[in-house]
Amino acid sequence: MAAAPPLRPCDKVRHGHPAGDPGQYADADADRFLSTRTPLTRQRTHRLGGPDLDIDLANVRNDFPALHQQVHGRPLVYLDNAATTHKPRAVIDRVAQYYTEENASIHRGVHGLSERATDAYECARECVARFLNAAETREIIFVRGVTEAINLVACTYGRTHVGPGDEIVISEMEHHSNLVPWQILCDEKGARLRIIPITDAGELRMESYEQLLTDRTRVVAVAHVSNALGTVNPVAEIVRRAHARGIPVLVDGAQAVAHMPVDVQELGCDFYAFSGHKLFGPTGIGVLYGRERLLDKMPPYQGGGGMISFVTFERTEYSALPHKFEAGTPHVAGALGLAAAIEYVTDLGLDRVRPHERALLDYGTRALSGVPGLRFTGTAANKSGILAFLLDGVHPHDIGTILDRAGVAIRVGHHCCQPLMARLRVPATARASLALYNTRDEIDALAAALLEVREMFA
Amino acid sequence: MSVDLHALYQEVVLDHNRHPRNFRAMQGGRKAEGFNRICGDRVTVHLRVEADVIRDACFQGSGCAIVKASASLMTEHIRDLTLADAAALVERLRRTLSAPPGAPIDDLGALGALTGVRLFPIRIKCAVLPWEALLAALSARDEVVYTSPRSLDRRIP
Incomplete structure (x- = not known):
């Protein structure tokens, strides 16, 4: 009888499924997926759930070297994940x-x-x-x-x-x-x-x-x-x-x-x-x-x-x-x-990523709702981590430029969906898109930068 | 708020964005449309020309604050210029806006408010868009002209 073939790296990939509707998870549950990682040195505190969970998110973020840089002298807040995501060290x-x-x-x-x-x-x-x-x-x-x-x-x-x-x-x-x-x-x-x-x-x-x-x-x-x-x-x-x-x-x-x-x-x-x-x-x-x-x-x-x-x-x-x-x-x-x-x-578990992003989306929806004159485009009941919006009296490109100077990277424009923009009767929208490594702190930075935009174009 | 942002969004620019001058249609006359295919901004420039002199200029369209302010300032500035002088001004403006930050530039008078884009290379095309349309309208080419970073001399990093 032949011996079992040696275990190749990819053999450990298993398909995971959520037990039920991902939308049913409460905010606190959303952060569970981060709790399985081994704590490493804590670089930066990211508020997510309870204090013990912060360490794990810092860990996940530590896996992505590109997240740890400054843009225009401000810490990068990367919210353009629908365009492309950053790469973990393992991939590089x-x-x-x-x-x-x-x-x-x-x-x-x-x-x-x-x-x-x-x-x-x-x-x-x-x-x-x-x-x-x-x-x-x-x-x-x-x-x-x-x-x-x-x-x-x-x-x-x-x-x-x-x-x-x-x-x-x-x-x-x-x-x-x-x-x-x-x-x-x-x-x-x-x-x-x-x-x-x-x-x-x-x-x-x-x-x-x-x-x-x-x-x-x-x-x-x-x-x-x-x-x-x-x-x-x-x-x-x-x-x-x-x-x-x-x-x-x-x-x-x-x-x-x-x-x-x-x-x-x-x-x-x-x-x-x-x-x-x-x-x-x-x-x-x-x-x-x-x-x-x-x-x-x-x-x-x-x-x-x-x-x-x-x-x-x-x-x-x-x-x-x-x-x-x-x-x-x-x-x-x-x-x-x-x-x-x-x-x-x-390894991280996509069935746990989904509720994490859902919680972050809900948090972001609440945070951005506080920005005067902001209107969301896309308010489906079943939504992924995308916050697309318009700001009264401010063109999305001006939003993009001002946010960039605050270190906040988002996408502005037609998002390669010109017929959709025509349907929405707008030339462009601003879009913040989430990934598993994003934090509530980053959402707060986005909201704060949008208030700066509001102030400038008052 | 950074110093750069205040250079880009000067009070003059914000004012012309809020209250664009000559933002209206014109029957007859010469016109051309500038279209930025990257961001979808559109500006149609209308001119009433009598004996090679621009007697009236106005614009319509949609775009960011820089596009609107640039178009608004332009329509004020080019009135009573000859076609040749207006064409020369477009070249001068293009050259000035694409000069690297720190390099000496021409004094453009009221149009100087647009020079903040030099600190934001990807926004230069916004300031230039209405002027590209003007150049086409000067030759009475009723057409859509496209602008992109490639239409500028300066390489966009």
Whole structure:
């Protein structure tokens, strides 16, 4: 009998689920996830819950070197996590270790380094599969990010399944990356986009969605969480209704994976995309999960090395999944860094991150409500850690500049959601977005800086 | 509040932001729109030109305080200038605003209130946007002109 294979780093990644609705946690409970970390030297006191919990948050923050710096002479308050998150030391070290010790072309070399790099890369894929609870590891395709993932689906599944007069359903809150690829496809095929409208609170109108599903609908593509509003969409229900008509569903998970456990089998979706850099991982690496049955029948996205099994000048046989969709030398360091990031958040427990961020969101909502003339955009009942707002008489860019000088980093602008801005009848909004390392002190700094803005533009 | 911020948001700028001058439409005349595709700010500049002299200037649109103040100050400043003088002024303003902080700059009179953007490189395009539109309107090109940091001489760090 063969001995059990040695435990690889990624084997420890387990998928965690909250016991119930994350929204049910009280404020005090929200901070529990921080209490499992070993106390290190305390650099800075962050008020979060009871005094014993402060130490743990300091610990988490100590894992992220970029958080500990000054901007314009003030301590950085980083609230632009929906744009990109900072990286824990474990991720930075993993990327450095790859280039220091492993660096090799994968899947082809016969030498030792290549063997190790290949093993690590495929191990990272397994890590992602477990993270999303995919049924099969070969359902995980490494891409550059969500943008490439959606373009891949539009260019392969879309091109072979969408024809003149067909329809693709997206929502009014989509990021340009889940809009433009479908628009290009529609232009090419003579198909048309149908848009699920939203309420003033920023929730999908599910009754309208139902009506948009017809026998011409070929794909439904929606965000799991809105980057501009924070709305958590009822993805399982969206999938259920589409599947009742045999329509596949793509979910843009860019704003979800760093903030809540995601189980693609539970959601039932056919495609799920996320980017590494919004999950504490490197830029330039992302994931497309696709149901094997669909991926198998899809034509390749890009041709080249790595995606073939046999080539002559007359014809080519393609590799099996997942390699069929990974032409060229992949971003190995990125994949390893992503796996390290997944291990990091899994160790911390995403089922505990969600209530922590929810408590912080509630705290922030209360704190910002005290700023005169401030109005939130996006007030969905089920919301992720995004505080998007407008300030009477002050353009978001002026808010952004003044906050920057106070060391507070937020995003201002259209958030790559120009149609949504048109729906809201605003040119731009200001957006503070939370991650697991943010604190109440930082929310207080945001509120204080907004009062300075208010004062200047009085 | 930092000294830099007070240089950017000078009282003159805040006043023109609160109460923009010549913020209205014009029938006929020359016009062009400036659009910043990064932030979505838009300014349409209207000119009434008689015998190569700007007799009236006004603007419409939406944007940040710097865009609004710049457009408002501009419409006051260019009245009664010849087309050639106005075009020369646009060049002078562009050059001045993109000069590094500390470098000697021209005295722009009332327009000097805009020079605070030199301390905020990514906001230079805001101050320049209405002037880009003016330049197009001077040639009676009724079009949308785009501004971005690349349209400036100075490299934005």
